[in-house]
Amino acid sequence: MYLWKAWHDCRARVMLYILVALSIGVLCGLDIITGANYNTIWMALPRLHRFVRSYDFSMDITFNALHWVVAGWSLSGAFISGAAFNWEVGGYGITLALLSGLILGSTGVGREYGADTMSFVLTRPSARRNFILTDWLVGLTAMVIILSGLVLPLLPFLAAVHAKGPGNILAALPALWVLGAAIYGLSHFTTLVTGSASKGMVLSVATYLTYFFLPTALHEWWHSDALLRAAEWTLAPFKRGAWPLSAFDWGATAFWLALAAGFLAASLAWIKFREV
Amino acid sequence: MLLHINTSSGFPVYLQIEAQVKQAIAAGALQQDSALPSVRKLAAQLRINPNTVAKAYQNLEREGVIRTVPGGGTYVADSSPGLLKSEKLRRLRPVARQLAVESTQLRLAAGDVVKLVEDELDGLGGKR
Amino acid sequence: MNDLAIHTQGLAKYFGKTRAVDSLDLKVPRGAVYGFLGRNGAGKTTTVRTLLGLLHPSGGSAEVLGFDIGRDLIAILERTGFVPENKTLFSGITPAQLVHFNQGYFPKWSSELVARYAELFEIPMQTPFAKLSLGNKTKVCHLLALCQGADLLILDEPSIGLDPVITDLLLRVLVEDHVSEGKTVFLSSHQLAEVERIADWVGIIEKGKILLETRLEDIRQNYRLIRAAGDAAPTISSPDLIAVQSSENFRSYLVTREAEDFAAMLRAKGMTILEILPVSLEEVFLGLTRKEVPCISGKPGTIAAPA
Numbered sequence: 001m002y003l004w005k006a007w008h009d010c011r012a013r014v015m016l017y018i019l020v021a022l023s024i025g026v027l028c029g030l031d032i033i034t035g036a037n038y039n040t041i042w043m044a045l046p047r048l049h050r051f052v053r054s055y056d057f058s059m060d061i062t063f064n065a066l067h068w069v070v071a072g073w074s075l076s077g078a079f080i081s082g083a084a085f086n087w088e089v090g091g092y093g094i095t096l097a098l099l100s101g102l103i104l105g106s107t108g109v110g111r112e113y114g115a116d117t118m119s120f121v122l123t124r125p126s127a128r129r130n131f132i133l134t135d136w137l138v139g140l141t142a143m144v145i146i147l148s149g150l151v152l153p154l155l156p157f158l159a160a161v162h163a164k165g166p167g168n169i170l171a172a173l174p175a176l177w178v179l180g181a182a183i184y185g186l187s188h189f190t191t192l193v194t195g196s197a198s199k200g201m202v203l204s205v206a207t208y209l210t211y212f213f214l215p216t217a218l219h220e221w222w223h224s225d226a227l228l229r230a231a232e233w234t235l236a237p238f239k240r241g242a243w244p245l246s247a248f249d250w251g252a253t254a255f256w257l258a259l260a261a262g263f264l265a266a267s268l269a270w271i272k273f274r275e276v
Numbered sequence: 277m278l279l280h281i282n283t284s285s286g287f288p289v290y291l292q293i294e295a296q297v298k299q300a301i302a303a304g305a306l307q308q309d310s311a312l313p314s315v316r317k318l319a320a321q322l323r324i325n326p327n328t329v330a331k332a333y334q335n336l337e338r339e340g341v342i343r344t345v346p347g348g349g350t351y352v353a354d355s356s357p358g359l360l361k362s363e364k365l366r367r368l369r370p371v372a373r374q375l376a377v378e379s380t381q382l383r384l385a386a387g388d389v390v391k392l393v394e395d396e397l398d399g400l401g402g403k404r
Numbered sequence: 405m406n407d408l409a410i411h412t413q414g415l416a417k418y419f420g421k422t423r424a425v426d427s428l429d430l431k432v433p434r435g436a437v438y439g440f441l442g443r444n445g446a447g448k449t450t451t452v453r454t455l456l457g458l459l460h461p462s463g464g465s466a467e468v469l470g471f472d473i474g475r476d477l478i479a480i481l482e483r484t485g486f487v488p489e490n491k492t493l494f495s496g497i498t499p500a501q502l503v504h505f506n507q508g509y510f511p512k513w514s515s516e517l518v519a520r521y522a523e524l525f526e527i528p529m530q531t532p533f534a535k536l537s538l539g540n541k542t543k544v545c546h547l548l549a550l551c552q553g554a555d556l557l558i559l560d561e562p563s564i565g566l567d568p569v570i571t572d573l574l575l576r577v578l579v580e581d582h583v584s585e586g587k588t589v590f591l592s593s594h595q596l597a598e599v600e601r602i603a604d605w606v607g608i609i610e611k612g613k614i615l616l617e618t619r620l621e622d623i624r625q626n627y628r629l630i631r632a633a634g635d636a637a638p639t640i641s642s643p644d645l646i647a648v649q650s651s652e653n654f655r656s657y658l659v660t661r662e663a664e665d666f667a668a669m670l671r672a673k674g675m676t677i678l679e680i681l682p683v684s685l686e687e688v689f690l691g692l693t694r695k696e697v698p699c700i701s702g703k704p705g706t707i708a709a710p711a
Contacts, residue, residue, distance in 0.1 A: 001508035005494070008501075116492045123456050123488075124509050125481035276458040283601050286682045288624055320580035323572060325437055325604045327621075 002109075002124070002131055006138045010107040014142040017100040021149035024092050029157035090172070090238025093150055097180040100146050102204050105187020106197035108135040109271070113195030118276045128271045135188060136264060143180040148173065175237035175249060178256040185263025192267050277306065277313060281322055289324060293332035298341060301352055302400055312342060312350040339367075409434045409556050409588035410455065414464035416612075417447075417454050424450040426612035427464065432590055432605065437583055439599035439620075439685075440592040442609035443693055448592045449489050451609065452560050456486060469556055482510070485549030489560040491541045495534035499527055499544045503551075512553025521547050521577070525570060538565035546574065550581070556588045563595055575602055600685040608692055615692050616646075620685070628663035629683045631656050634675035642666070647691030658683065658691045 109131045112118040122128060151173050158169070186207060191200030215227035234256070237249040277300065281292045300306040312318075315333060319326040333350060336342045343353040379389045410432035417425040425447045432438045442448045453459045455468055457477040466473045468480045493502055499522075507513040522529055525543045533541065542565045549557060557578075563571045578589060579602060593599055599606065600620065607617040632655045640648070640657070644666065647658040655675070659666050667677045683691075 001505065004508075005497075005505055008497070115495065116490055117494055119453070119458055119488050119490070120493055122458060123481055123484075123486050124506075125478045126509065127478065273460075275460060276453070284597065284684070286684075288682075316580065316584035319584065320576050323575040323579060323601055325602050325620075326579065326584055327604050 002121075002126065002134050003138070006107075006109075006134050010104055010138065010142065013100075013103050013107065014146070017096070017103070017142075017146045018149050021096055021146045022153060024096070025150045025153035028092070029154045032154065032157040032161055090235065093147060093172075093176045094179065094235075094238065096150055097143070097147060097176060097183050098208060101143060101180055101183030102187045102201055104139050104142055105184045105189075105204070106191045106200050108132075108139070108188040108191050110188070110190075110192030110195060110200060111197050113192075113276070114197075114199075122276055129268050132188075132192075132264070132267045132271055136184075139184045139188065140181055143184050144177050147176045147180050151176070172237055175253045175256070178253050178260065181260035182256045182263065185260045185267070189263045189267050189270070192270055277318075279318070279322060281324070283324070290328050290332040290335070293318075293329065294336055294341075297332075297336060301341065304400075306352050308352050308354050310352045312352065314348070314350065407434050408432060408467070409436070410438075410466070410468050410590060412451075412455075412464065412466040415451070415454065415461055415466050416463035417450050417459055418462045423612050425454060425461075428609070428612065429614055429617075430466075430607060431617065432588065432607075434588050435583075435586045436605045437578075437589045437591065437603045438605040438607060439603035440590060440607050440609065441594075441596065441599065441685075441689055442592075446609045446693075447612040448609055449560060450612075452489075452558055452590075452592060456481070456484070456558070483555045485552045485554035485557045487542075487545045487549045487557075487559045487562055489564075491538065491545045491564060493533050493541070493544060493548075496532055498530050498532055499536075499547065500529040502533065502544065502548060503529075506548050506552075510552045510554075514551050514553060517551040517581070518547065521550060524573060524577070539567060539570065542566055543570065550577065554587065556590065557582060558590045558592075560592045562591065562593060563598065571598065578602065596684075596686045596689060606685065608689060610693055616688070622660075623685065623688055624682060626661040626663075627659070627683050627688060629656055629658050629681045629687065630663060630667050630670065631678040631681065632667075632670050632675045633678060634670075634673075640670075646688075647694075658688070 109121065112121050121131065151169055154169060187200060187204045190203040190207075191197055194200045194203060211231065215231045218224045218227050234252050236252045277297075279293060279296045281289050281296075283289060297306070297312070306312075312333075313321065315326050315329045319329045322329070333342065333344075337344060340353055342350055344350050375389065375393075408431055410430055412428050412430040415425055415428040415430070416423070428447070428451060430451070440448055440451075450459065454461050455466055455473060457473060457480070461473070469483055471477075471479045473480065494505075497505070503518055507515070521527070525547070527540060527543050527547060528536065531540075533544065536544065542562075546559075546562065549559070562574065566574065575598065582589060583602070589602075591599060591603065604620055605618070606620055606623070608615045633653055634655070635653055642659075644660045644662065645657055646660060649656040657666065657670070663680050667680060671677060
């Protein structure tokens with residue numbers, strides 16, 4: 001059945017990303033305990049490090065999501081406060097979500113159009129929506145596991161240093177899942193529409209770049225902060241700055257959830273109406 | 277039983293089957309009460325539509341050449357004992373007419389034609 | 405439940421201005437082996453894809469095995485084995501895995517037939533599909549369709565890439581395991597000789613419309629080619645006449661029935677009858693569709709099977 005195929009097509013990559021997620025999670029965890037500064041990567045690239053660090057990250061006006069995400073790749077030791085921690089979760093988490101969502105979404109049923117096998121798939125006795133739903137079932141399960149695999153290994157380390165962090169991480173996790181779902185949805189939809197994994201990925205990456213650069217461009221050249229503020233708002237669950245466990249950010253989470261649902265609905269409609 | 281049919285000749289397939297079955301009986305290759313393959317088996321063997329085989333078998337049965345048993349199974353019937361000689365001759369008349377027409381066109385004498393027929397009958401090993 | 409495996413009424417499929425299928429009336433009786441013939445671009449594959457829900461019809465209606473293609477498509481797909489024109493399946497997967505993928509969809513799947521056909525057709529079951537030759541790919545497509553327990557088989561160009569031995573085996577398997585069990589076979593093919601062997605019905609499509617739909621038996625019994633000669637060749641118009649060829653003072657008339665009467669009429673008009681011959685399926689097909697002398701019967705689509 002198609003469930004077998006959906007899993008078969010992506011299992012190698014899922015395993016890879018789970019491994020990557022766990023590795024980063026464990027490294028971050030070790031960093032917590034040792035308090036050491038694993039800034040080796042940045043030390044090796046001092047100019048990049050200086051550039052990234054020198055960028056004004058004041059959240060109000062010049063927020064630039066991409067810089068913010070990349071800056072989160074550092075493993076600085078400032079964990080105990082729990083404040084900087086969400087930044088790392090945001091940095092690695094969003095990057096991981098972007099990559100794994102892109103790759104997993106592109107293994108979806110859309111590829112069969114380009115491979116000329118869609119006429120075989122759609123003549124199996126199954127409602128067309130089942131192919132989309134099965135892809136999403138496998139994809140979302142994988143995304144949740146991968147993203148959890150990044151964050152959960154941190155918990156024992158945080159407990160060991162009695163950090164005030166853990167609650168914040170767990171609060172950030174659902175937001176990360178929902179973000180991952182939206183990114184998976186985008187990639188799955190672009191693969192469906194273009195009929196091939198590579199074309200779908202090009203379209204998805206174009207979308208990423210638009211999200212990251214258009215707000216800044218608008219600000220720089222047309223002096224409008226509207227999009228900047230909107231982009232900042234969407235990443236609220238991961239912003240630096242401590243927030244209590246009770247202040248789960250519903251707004252931005254709802255936004256990503258709605259986006260994910262929108263892509264799912266769009267994929268369902270597309271496969272229903274498109275002819276082979 | 278091994279038949280060989282040619283689908284690209286103008287000669288209808290069911291007639292080819294009928295002719296070859298009769299030939300086999302005449303030459304003694306199929307004895308009285310020998311079993312014939314089922315419609316399905318023969319159709320599969322010859323790679324043709326079962327309806328064609330069914331038609332041939334129906335015609336052969338109507339002529340009394342073969343008989344089917346209610347439980348299944350087709351067998352060579354005993355050699356038309358119920359038919360009057362006049363009926364047998366009537367059946368043969370079209371073949372005789374064709375022989376007459378062709379031999380007239382070729383300008384053969386009646387005696388030569390009769391000798392030809394006798395040779396063929398001898399060749400079948402005296403089933404007359 | 406009616407007694408037609410496939411029944412279309414005025415079925416139409418347009419691609420912009422192109423009328424790929426144009427008011428098609430197809431009647432395929434249950435249990436028949438129906439040869440669906442037509443030139444490239446005549447609408448054969450478009451028709452098949454529309455019947456299987458891959459394309460949405462622009463007009464008309466169609467029922468397969470008594471189910472409407474718009475409302476009950478899944479019921480149709482559960483009971484229909486399909487071999488598509490392009491014999492492409494998932495590339496990184498082996499035939500054995502494809503069997504595993506496919507069998508979950510069909511309760512009547514027969515693993516015993518899989519084993520038998522895999523051996524009979526010499527299918528390499530453990531080689532990834534992309535690495536198979538065209539012939540082997542075709543065999544795998546057939547394997548998946550034939551082991552389904554389907555009531556209807558729709559085969560679009562079934563012999564592509566198959567050598568004569570395997571084609572011969574395929575015909576045997578179709579006759580023995582499917583036709584003899586009362587299943588319907590809908591065969592769309594350019595191999596007229598093969599179709600003529602195993603089909604009992606034939607339908608010819610041209611420019612999206614049915615030109616002719618009749619039993620093969622009708623063609624064998626009634627269709628005749630009348631060869632005639634004469635100095636003054638008359639213009640003949642008759643609904644029974646489907647093609648004429650002429651060269652100098654020779655004429656060939658392809659008629660669908662009452663050849664003797666037609667010959668008598670020709671004699672009355674001063675022509676000499678040379679010969680009255682039976683015709684092959686290929687001659688009927690070419691007579692109807694060849695470009696030099698197109699079909700001249702009353703109007704297309706009127707050549708239907710006698711009841």
